[in-house]
Amino acid sequence: MTSTETVVIGLNWVGDNILALPTFRALQHRFRGEGGIAVAAPENVAPLLASSGIFRKVIPWNGSTRSRIESLRRGGKFQRAVILPNSFRAAVVTLAAGIRERWGYSTDCRSLLLTHRVPRGTRGHQLEDYAALLAALNAPRVVDELPSMTLPAATREKARRRLRQLGVKLDCPLFGIHAGGLYGRAKHWGDDRFCEVAERLRNDGCNVVLLTSPGERVQAETISASCSHIPVIGGEGDVLDLAAAIAHCSVVITNDSGPLHLAAALAVPSVSIFGPTDPGRTVIPGATRVLRKPLACAPCYARECPLGHHQCMRDISVNEVYDAAVGLYAEVEGAQELVRIRKQ
Numbered sequence: 001m002t003s004t005e006t007v008v009i010g011l012n013w014v015g016d017n018i019l020a021l022p023t024f025r026a027l028q029h030r031f032r033g034e035g036g037i038a039v040a041a042p043e044n045v046a047p048l049l050a051s052s053g054i055f056r057k058v059i060p061w062n063g064s065t066r067s068r069i070e071s072l073r074r075g076g077k078f079q080r081a082v083i084l085p086n087s088f089r090a091a092v093v094t095l096a097a098g099i100r101e102r103w104g105y106s107t108d109c110r111s112l113l114l115t116h117r118v119p120r121g122t123r124g125h126q127l128e129d130y131a132a133l134l135a136a137l138n139a140p141r142v143v144d145e146l147p148s149m150t151l152p153a154a155t156r157e158k159a160r161r162r163l164r165q166l167g168v169k170l171d172c173p174l175f176g177i178h179a180g181g182l183y184g185r186a187k188h189w190g191d192d193r194f195c196e197v198a199e200r201l202r203n204d205g206c207n208v209v210l211l212t213s214p215g216e217r218v219q220a221e222t223i224s225a226s227c228s229h230i231p232v233i234g235g236e237g238d239v240l241d242l243a244a245a246i247a248h249c250s251v252v253i254t255n256d257s258g259p260l261h262l263a264a265a266l267a268v269p270s271v272s273i274f275g276p277t278d279p280g281r282t283v284i285p286g287a288t289r290v291l292r293k294p295l296a297c298a299p300c301y302a303r304e305c306p307l308g309h310h311q312c313m314r315d316i317s318v319n320e321v322y323d324a325a326v327g328l329y330a331e332v333e334g335a336q337e338l339v340r341i342r343k344q
Contacts, residue, residue, distance in 0.1 A: 005076060005079065006027065006035075006038070008039045009082070009085060009090050012042060014239055015257065015261040018147050019284070022146070023134065024054050026142070027082060029139065031139075036055070037082075040059040040060075045239055051149075080100070083103065086107040092110075094113075104118065127146075146286070148266075149266055151244055155241070156248070159244030159245045162245070163248060166233065172205065173333070174207045175206055175208050175209075176259070177211065178260075179223055181216075181257040185303070187275065198230055199227055202228075202230075206250075209232070213237065220235065239262075243266065246268055251269045251328055253321060256274050256275075267287070274291065275293075275298060275299075275313035276298060293315040
């Protein structure tokens with residue numbers, strides 16, 4: 001029997017998939033009468049997408065092009081693929097998997113691999129990146145919809161137990177710090193600076209936890225060792241567990257990275273530190289404070305500072321980050337609550 005189900009080729013990065021949630025929901029609404037939609041996404045992101053309730057099926061994949069083709073073939077007999085990544089490889093995978101309809105932007109010399117080629121529009125906020133593709137599919141998203149997630153109660157409780165095991169007191173403000181960013185070191189504000197902010201928050205009577213991923217685990221453990229062993233969470237690689245830990249935070253402090261977008265989708269206030277990238281492209285409106293210095297060379301989007309000075313990040317001081325975090329907490333929870341914590 002021929003399936004009419006649609007598979008969406010998801011993005012490689014956690015943050016990009018979070019920003020694509022309104023797009024996923026628009027596609028689910030469009031194809032709900034034709035079997036719904038499936039999604040193929042990296043193994044670490046798959047549990048998070050599965051928890052969203054959007055997809056009929058989630059196909060986890062990693063590794064080589066060949067292994068991704070096999071994963072897609074095993075996932076079902078799909079009639080249609082909606083390809084969100086703009087890469088040549090993403091189109092090759094759907095063609096080799098035998099999917100008849102292949103929708104995507106005509107970028108990266110892949111037009112011949114697509115059956116339905118859509119010109120990409122001008123780049124604005126990343127939330128609008130797939131507007132032209134959705135219009136071609138007659139699946140417009142709600143214009144003002146922002147990425148949002150509600151985690152299962154069992155997942156939140158699991159994170160609560162884990163935080164308690166790590167010695168985190170959940171009756172005090174909890175600040176989550178993410179010092180990494182797998183994109184490249186140009187996005188990193190500085191381990192020693194994050195450590196200084198953490199120590200000041202702890203001296204205020206607040207709890208601090210370091211948020212990380214397997215690729216950043218050594219970095220997080222190094223920071224922890226130099227900061228009186230701040231608890232580290234997320235190194236096991238399950239993004240859903242990391243999201244659940246973020247959901248318990250009062251404020252998240254981070255570079256431009258996946259945890260920033262997770263915090264926004266979970267309605268957790270955040271302080272974000274930007275240098276080589278443009279917050280106008282990715283920051284989700286809400287309770288967030290963006291720290292950025294207006295330099296002529298920024299944004300450069302380089303993985304390493306091409307000029308060698310990294311001034312766009314170095315010029316953002318510890319005081320600025322600390323004040324933004326404490327000020328945001330006081331704004332959300334009330335200044336009197338912060339005074340009470342400091343007196344304890």
